[in-house]
Amino acid sequence: xxxxxxxxxxxxxxxxxxxxxxxxxxxxxxxxxxxxxxxxxxxxxxxxxxxxxxxxxxxxxxxxxxxxxxxxxxxxxxxxxxxxxxxxxxxxxxxxxxxxxxxxxxxxxxxxxxxxxxxxxxxxxxxxxxxxxxxxxxxxxxxxxxxxxxxxxxxxxxxxxxxxxxxxxxxxxxxxxxxxxxxxxxxxxxxxxxxxxxxxxxxxxxxxxxxxxxxxxxxxxxxxxxxxxxxxxxxxxxxxxxxxxxxxxxxxxxxxxxxxxxxxxxxxxxxxxxxxxxxxxxxxxxxxxxxxxxxxxxxxxxxxxxxxxxxxxxxxxxxx
Amino acid sequence: xxxxxxxxxxxxxxxxxxxxxxxxxxxxxxxxxxxxxxxxxxxxxxxxxxxxxxxxxxxxxxxxxxxxxxxxxxxxxxxxxxxxxxxxxxxxxxxxxxxxxxxxxxxxxxxxxxxxxxxxxxxxxxxxxxxxxxxxxxxxxxxxxxxxxxxxxxxxxxxxxxxxxxxxxxxxxxxxxxxxxxxxxxxxxxxxxxxxxxxxxxxxxxxxxxxxxxxxxxxxxxxxxxxxxxxxxxxxxxxxxxxxxxxxxxxxxxxxxxxxxxxxxxxxxxxxxxxxxxxxxxxxxxxxxxxxxxxxxxxxxxxxxxxxxxxxxxxx
Amino acid sequence: xxxxxxxxxxxxxxxxxxxxxxxxxxxxxxxxxxxxxxxxxxxxxxxxxxxxxxxxxxxxxxxxxxxxxxxxxxxxxxxxxxxxxxxxxxxxxxxxxxxxxxxxxxxxxxxxxxxxxxxxxxxxxxxxxxxxxxxxxxxxxxxxxxxxxxxxxxxxxxxxxxxxxxxxxxxxxxxxxxxxxxxxxxxxxxxxxxxxxxxxxxxxxxxxxxxxxxxxxxxxxxxxxxxxxxxxxxxxxxxxxxxxxxxxxxxxxxxxxxxxxxxx
Numbered sequence: 019x020x021x022x023x024x025x026x027x028x029x030x031x032x033x034x035x036x037x038x039x040x041x042x043x044x045x046x047x048x049x050x051x052x053x054x055x056x057x058x059x060x061x062x063x064x065x066x067x068x069x070x071x072x073x074x075x076x077x078x079x080x081x082x083x084x085x086x087x088x089x090x091x092x093x094x095x096x097x098x099x100x101x102x103x104x105x106x107x108x109x110x111x112x113x114x115x116x117x118x119x120x121x122x123x124x125x126x127x128x129x130x131x132x133x134x135x136x137x138x139x140x141x142x143x144x145x146x147x148x149x150x151x152x153x154x155x156x157x158x159x160x161x162x163x164x165x166x167x168x169x170x171x172x173x174x175x176x177x178x179x180x181x182x183x184x185x186x187x188x189x190x191x192x193x194x195x196x197x198x199x200x201x202x203x204x205x206x207x208x209x210x211x212x213x214x215x216x217x218x219x220x221x222x223x224x225x226x227x228x229x230x231x232x233x234x235x236x237x238x239x240x241x242x243x244x245x246x247x248x249x250x251x252x253x254x255x256x257x258x259x260x261x262x263x264x265x266x267x268x269x270x271x272x273x274x275x276x277x278x279x280x281x282x283x284x285x286x287x288x289x290x291x292x293x294x295x296x297x298x299x300x301x302x303x304x305x306x307x308x309x310x311x312x313x314x315x316x317x318x319x320x321x322x323x324x325x326x327x328x329x330x331x332x333x334x335x336x337x338x
Numbered sequence: 339x340x341x342x343x344x345x346x347x348x349x350x351x352x353x354x355x356x357x358x359x360x361x362x363x364x365x366x367x368x369x370x371x372x373x374x375x376x377x378x379x380x381x382x383x384x385x386x387x388x389x390x391x392x393x394x395x396x397x398x399x400x401x402x403x404x405x406x407x408x409x410x411x412x413x414x415x416x417x418x419x420x421x422x423x424x425x426x427x428x429x430x431x432x433x434x435x436x437x438x439x440x441x442x443x444x445x446x447x448x449x450x451x452x453x454x455x456x457x458x459x460x461x462x463x464x465x466x467x468x469x470x471x472x473x474x475x476x477x478x479x480x481x482x483x484x485x486x487x488x489x490x491x492x493x494x495x496x497x498x499x500x501x502x503x504x505x506x507x508x509x510x511x512x513x514x515x516x517x518x519x520x521x522x523x524x525x526x527x528x529x530x531x532x533x534x535x536x537x538x539x540x541x542x543x544x545x546x547x548x549x550x551x552x553x554x555x556x557x558x559x560x561x562x563x564x565x566x567x568x569x570x571x572x573x574x575x576x577x578x579x580x581x582x583x584x585x586x587x588x589x590x591x592x593x594x595x596x597x598x599x600x601x602x603x604x605x606x607x608x609x610x611x612x613x614x615x616x617x618x619x620x621x622x623x624x625x626x627x628x629x630x631x632x633x634x635x636x637x638x639x640x641x642x643x644x645x646x647x648x649x650x651x652x653x654x
Numbered sequence: 655x656x657x658x659x660x661x662x663x664x665x666x667x668x669x670x671x672x673x674x675x676x677x678x679x680x681x682x683x684x685x686x687x688x689x690x691x692x693x694x695x696x697x698x699x700x701x702x703x704x705x706x707x708x709x710x711x712x713x714x715x716x717x718x719x720x721x722x723x724x725x726x727x728x729x730x731x732x733x734x735x736x737x738x739x740x741x742x743x744x745x746x747x748x749x750x751x752x753x754x755x756x757x758x759x760x761x762x763x764x765x766x767x768x769x770x771x772x773x774x775x776x777x778x779x780x781x782x783x784x785x786x787x788x789x790x791x792x793x794x795x796x797x798x799x800x801x802x803x804x805x806x807x808x809x810x811x812x813x814x815x816x817x818x819x820x821x822x823x824x825x826x827x828x829x830x831x832x833x834x835x836x837x838x839x840x841x842x843x844x845x846x847x848x849x850x851x852x853x854x855x856x857x858x859x860x861x862x863x864x865x866x867x868x869x870x871x872x873x874x875x876x877x878x879x880x881x882x883x884x885x886x887x888x889x890x891x892x893x894x895x896x897x898x899x900x901x902x903x904x905x906x907x908x909x910x911x912x913x914x915x916x917x918x
Contacts, residue, residue, distance in 0.1 A: 058617075087616035092562045093356070093569070094610075094619070096468060096555040097603065100352030101610050103472055105345040116559055119456050123556025124468040126460070143397075143456040153460070187447060188560045190454030216443055507758075507767035510751075514759050517748035524707070524746070525815070526733035526763040 048080045049109070049296050052102035054121055056114035057090040059245045060267040061160075065133045065285035069111055072289025077296070092116055099124040109292055112157070114241065115141045115190045122155055129295050129302040132157030133288045134281065136191035136239065138307050149306045156305040158288045160239055160279055162264060162313060164195060167236075167277045168202035170315065171262055173330060174275060175234050180209050182232030184225060184250070186242035187214035195238035195264065203236075218246050225250050229257040237273070239264040247271020251321075260325055266316060270336050274327055275317040278336075279310035287311055346611045351486060353607035355471055357600030358489040359550045360569060362496060364577070364599045365592055366543030367570030372578075373504075374516040374536040379435035381544045381570060383442025384416040385563035388545025389552035390449040393457050396553075402465045406549050413545025414538045416442060421534030431533075446560055456557040464553040485554060492550070493596055496543070501589040512536050544570075572627055573599035579631050602627065655855040656683040656706070656823055661715035663698075663705055663879075675701040676712070677879035683823075683855055687886075690866035691859045692898075693876035699859045700741075702876065703825045706857075708732040720822045734764030737816030737854075739809065739829040746812030749801030753792060753811060756800055757781045760815035784814060788844060806837030810844060817848050824849065826858040830865075842869070863895045875902060 051073065055062055066085070073081050084107060088094035099120040102110055110130045112118035118132040118141055132138065136159060139147025150156070171181065181203050185192035193214075200210045211231065215224040221242070228235055235254060237243045243250065244267055251272035254261050263273030266280065287308055294300035315333045322329055363385060370378040388409040395405035416438060423434035447453065459467040466485040474484040481487060503509040514522040515532040522529050544566075552558040577591075577598030585591050609622045663676040675698045683689060693699050704710045706717055708729035716725045719735045740746050747756045758773040758781075778796065785793035788810050792803075800808060809829055816824060826845065830838035846869060849856050860866050866873055872886035873893065882905040885893060 055616075084613070085616070086610055087619070089616065089619055090561075091565065091620075092559050093360075093551075093555075094606065096356060097353070097606055097610060100356070100468060100471075101349050101607060103468075104348035104352060105342070106348075115454060116557065119454075119557040120468070120555050123459055123554070125472055126469060140452075141454075141456055143458040143461060186453075188453045190452065190559075193452060503769075505772050506769045507762055507772050508769055510755060510759060510772040511762075511767045513751060513755075514748050517750045518745070520740075520745055521748055522759075523730045524733055524736075524738050525759050526730050526765075527759070527767070528730050 048082070049077065050105070050107045051081060051083050051109050051111065051292065051296075052105070052107035053083055053085040053111045054095065054098045054102060054113065054117040055085070055087045056095065056117045057241060057245075058087060059241060060270075061239070061244055061265060061281040062113050062134055062241070064267075064281035065288070066111070066113055068282040068285025068287075069133065069289040069292070070285075072286045073292055076290075076293045081296075088117065095120040096124075103128060109296055111288065111292070118142070118155075118157070126154055128154060130155045130157075131288050131292055131295075131302075133285055134160050136161050137194055140194060141190065150304065151307065152303050154302055156291065156302050156307060158284050158291070158308045158310070160265070160281065160284055161195075161309060162239070162277050162279050164198045165202050166313070167262065167264065168199050168206060170275060170277055171203065171208070171234055171236065172206050174262075174327065175260065178208065178233035180211070180232045180234075182211050182213050182228035182235045184213045184215070184228050184235055184237050184243070186221075186240050187216050189240050189242060192238050192240040192243075195240075196236070199236060199238070215242075218242060218249070221246055221249050222253065225253045226257075229254050229259045232259060235259055235261045237261060237263050237268060239268070244268050244271075247273075255321060255324060258325055260321075260327060266336060269316060269318050272321075273318055274321050274325065275315065275329070275333060278314050278316045280312065280314075283312060284310050341611065341613065346608060349607050349611060350604065351471055351475065351484075352468065353603045354600055355466075355468070355485040355489060355554065357603040358486065358493060358596065359466070359547055359554055360573065360603065361493060361547075361596030361599035362489075362550065363544045363547035363566065364570050364573035364595045365493075365496060365500070366540040366547065367567070368574050368577075368592065368595045369500075369536055369540040369543070371571065371574055372516075373513055374533060374540075376431040376533070376537070377435070377567075377571075378420065378537060378540060379432060379567050380416055380420045380438045380442075380537070380541055381435075382563045382566050383439035383446065384413050384541040384544045385548040385551070385566045386446045386558065386560060387412050387416055387442055387449070388548030389558040389562060390446045390455070391545070392549035392552055393455050393558040394449055394451075396457060396462050396464075397455075402463060402553075406465070406546060409549035410542045410546045413542035413548075416545065417538035417541035418534060420541070421537045424537075425530040425534060443560070450558060450560070453560045454557060455559075457552060459553075459556060466550055466554045467556065468554055469556075489550060493593075497589050497592045497596075500592060504588060508535075569599070569602060572602050576601050576627065576630060579634050583634075601630065605630070655685045655687070655720055656681070656857075657716075657718040658682070658702075658706065659716040659718070661702075661705055661712045661717065663701055663710055663712045667713075675879055676705065678715070679876075679880055680715075681874070681881060683857070685855055686853045687872055688849055688854075688856045688870035689858070689872045689874060690870040691857060691874055691876065692861070692863060692866045696878075697876040698879040699876050700827055701879075703738075703827050703857065703859060706823070707736055707738055707825060735822045736825060737819075737821035737823070738825045739812045739816050739827065741828040741831050743805035743808040743812070743832055746815065747800045747808055750799060752797050752799055753785075753803075754778060754781055754796040756811060757784075757815060757818070760818050763819060784818070788814065804837075806833050806841060809833065809837075809841050813841065813844060813848065817852065817854065820852055820854070822855065824854045824856040826856065828859050828861060831861060845869075863898055867893045867895070867898070873898075875905075877902075877905070 086098040095116045103124045110121050112121045112132045114134050121130045138151050183196040185196050203210050213224050213228040215221045260274040261272050263269035263276040266278035269276035295302050316336050317329045317333045319335045370376045391412040392405045392409040395408050420434045420438040423429045424431050459469050466488050470483045471485050473479040511527045512532045515529045519529045574595050577594035581594035585594050605626045606623050658681045660678045660680050661676050662678055665673045691699050705712050724732050782793045830841050873890050874881050875883035883901055
């Protein structure tokens, strides 16, 4: 067995050297698209599905997907990026910020489209971000107009005084969203307090404090919140504190109303961008980041009814 | 989707590079776990601390070398904190590590200013990056830019320095503290201060690894250390079970631990390549590692008895 | 050399299991005294050694070694004055380290350990010589890990480590109790040799009355945390086991001599 072990070392070296020279055969006009997703939850899954549907509609059999999910593990994002780049895929979809960062670190050549990213400048350390990332990166942003979200609180709860902003301190984009919304809310005359929690373990305790001290609670598009809406609902509904959510999936779980973007639509729009890049119709370095095509004011009928909230005109109920 | 073995081979260099970087962290875990007999959970926090400090220094214009040194120093301080909790507050070692790791969550957030800080290889002169690996393979950069080469040199230097250190009087007394604390005290060794020294050294290694990792992956994230102790222990145990029988020399044993980390990441890379439903990623990784670890055990159990030597006792 | 003044050590104070192990015990040893210590189980023999060494802190009393008050010092700070051999052969050495490394650790007892190299070539020659004197063949195995050795060999090494630097006080806590009779005899022989050669002040706890009488110039017996018999010189050399047992029951007022005392 010792001899076997001694043989393994040069074998590995040989494989490594060989790998540097290996090429891949590929049928012309067919595309391999790699998908790197950070974690599983409703919004990210919807975006991926929208992306795949768009490309399948446009390219049919000519496109195959390699879909990998890091299961929330940061080092795995890098392993996945290495995997996709080494397999020389034609395009990478990076779903969520760490996935985008790992992919961008891995390659400057393969086009990378991000989705479910709120702020690209922040994610990629770009100081003068003007809407176009450049290089081999572009994508779609899930940033819903935060001023309109603040206005929604004003519309629904004009007499409220204290707004609690609940978010996960580990999420890159959440602090940015709550700070921006806080600014708008304070202009509208509310007094605001931030309630950061570090992960699902202390969410309950922080949410309880927030519910006790606030008239209304706001939660941004935050992956950890999205995975734990049940906890928030179980605290806020009995406390009769309404929750305004940053996106539809969260609103379904625990919110009263939301200015929703549809992650499926976002993913779909990303798919269309991918189609243009793959077929050479567009150059990724010149494509600006796109935003969600539609915003819709939506409300959660069940929770509204329980909290006796009358929903004004212009809101549609969340189905199912 | 058919599995292309050439793909797997092409992905190996990346796994190797990741494994080498985490191997430095595994050496840190080896110091506390095997030499001092302490299961030190601080590492989940100090990995990120090293990364955070490195990122902030690089972004503020300090060179990579200084940033790495600063990250190492930050790691020393985290080890000191755990040591103080353990020795002066009288808290058990595991709990002390957990407390420090808890505190580091806040500390790391403050250092970074945010939960996630990217460090774009386009903008800064990084020492290692996944990008460089690809470029070396394509021939766009000379081989000494390859993270495998750079981190490999790091590993060799670290192993050499630690081999020297643990051979000195002080280092020997640290080893004695872990081997038999009672005897160490009877020989006039201050076991308390040695434990603190060991914790500091270990977390310094871990933070250094975190700093390299941050550059390699292009960002520092508050969650990047989560589960790090598990990876570190897996690397140490894989290295121990597969190689310690052949490598009795201390330096070679440290290298085995690094090899253990490499094997771990090769396993993960392979499991990903196998394209199973991504829900099963962690289950399969655990199974593959478990099988690795079981092979030497099964070999012993199922091969017929044939004495090779008389009185061959393995006691370390 | 050693002055113990009214030491009291109580375990589990103020609980149901409260146990007064040492009860105002006082003892003075002169330079070069080789004192054997006997007593039944629970009489406080090991506790006395552990309190002297600093493993336990006494509730009351003082310990003075060669004029220095060590009562407040932690165990590792007292170690420069003291050499110890334990009952458990595993306790005195580091199994995972080599023989020469163990010896090197002992050599540096009482010194600041810096970044100098752990073992020098000159040292190795010295250890070779020292081990050769033991007559156990260990000098050929300097780089073997201690864990490979038998209990007797380990105790011999622990003894060597304890006496290499002529400690002011040598504490032997039933150091042959876990060994087979032949090895025990060998280790005792070594002990006698080293102690008389270096004129070490020694406290040797033993369960074996015959050994206690045969070795040393002074014998003390502990009972319930106090010294009840203290015999030295001429009187000690005339002792027999029967006389000792009688003295014991006279003093303790009972037939409480346990099996080990009777049968050894």
